[in-house]
Amino acid sequence: MVDQSPCCAPVLRAPLTERQSVELARVFKAIADPVRLRLLSLIASHAGGEACVCDLTGAFDLTGPTISHHLKVLREAGVIDGERRGTWIYYRVLPDTLRTLSDVLVTPETAVTG
Amino acid sequence: MVDQSPCCAPVLRAPLTERQSVELARVFKAIADPVRLRLLSLIASHAGGEACVCDLTGAFDLTGPTISHHLKVLREAGVIDGERRGTWIYYRVLPDTLRTLSDVLVTPETAVTG
DNA sequence: ACTCTGTCTAGACACCTGTCAAGATAGAGG
């Protein structure tokens, strides 16, 4: 979902183009929310690497539609993917997208001197 | 600026607490903007690892106050730091904060099977 | 076919955010 170019141009090594920054910001925005970060961690750490909505709603004082909204934001950003199997819809994390974000934030400084 | 606990509890390995997710989201929100991502990359890739505001405003079709606002958001999130030397204020990236974010997005899956 | 359960969509509203114009503050240099 994220353009390939940002992965080879870490934020802290070379100036981002405007286009790259827009694309990266779109994905960062998707995960920059407490509910969505927790959803992400709940899905990823759930047995089998996937979770249905019914496993998730109980962890929040939020209505079903609100959880559904947040899942949609994550889905449209390419951070998770959902699949219907029978009655339930199972979500799983798409690790490539997250790794792109992670890589972009790694700097020469942090990589070398820590 | 980011609590230490998230660094030892990657998002994708164990469920985040509500407190951790709020703290992480605060920092992710700060960088989840095209202008701020470009500011970050401009500052980090500038000679000496620092840049004054006058080096930055030229890259955007935005007024000075708007750039100043974005720099403040980054500063309050602990992503950059500013220091006045004479007439100019120089900003530099605080790499520890970014590394925390980067680490949090690294998963067992991406780390191993990548 | 009807109903029940699980999930999503649509519409509405309060709050947050990005932007600008106008004015304030800090240091340099006369």
Next chain:
DNA sequence: CCTCTATCTTGACAGGTGTCTAGACAGAGT
């Protein structure tokens, strides 16, 4: 002390975001 430049702060406004209620859709079981 006054002025000039660089930057920040304040106040205002348009647009975006998170949340809810009400209703729609899909599949399972009777």
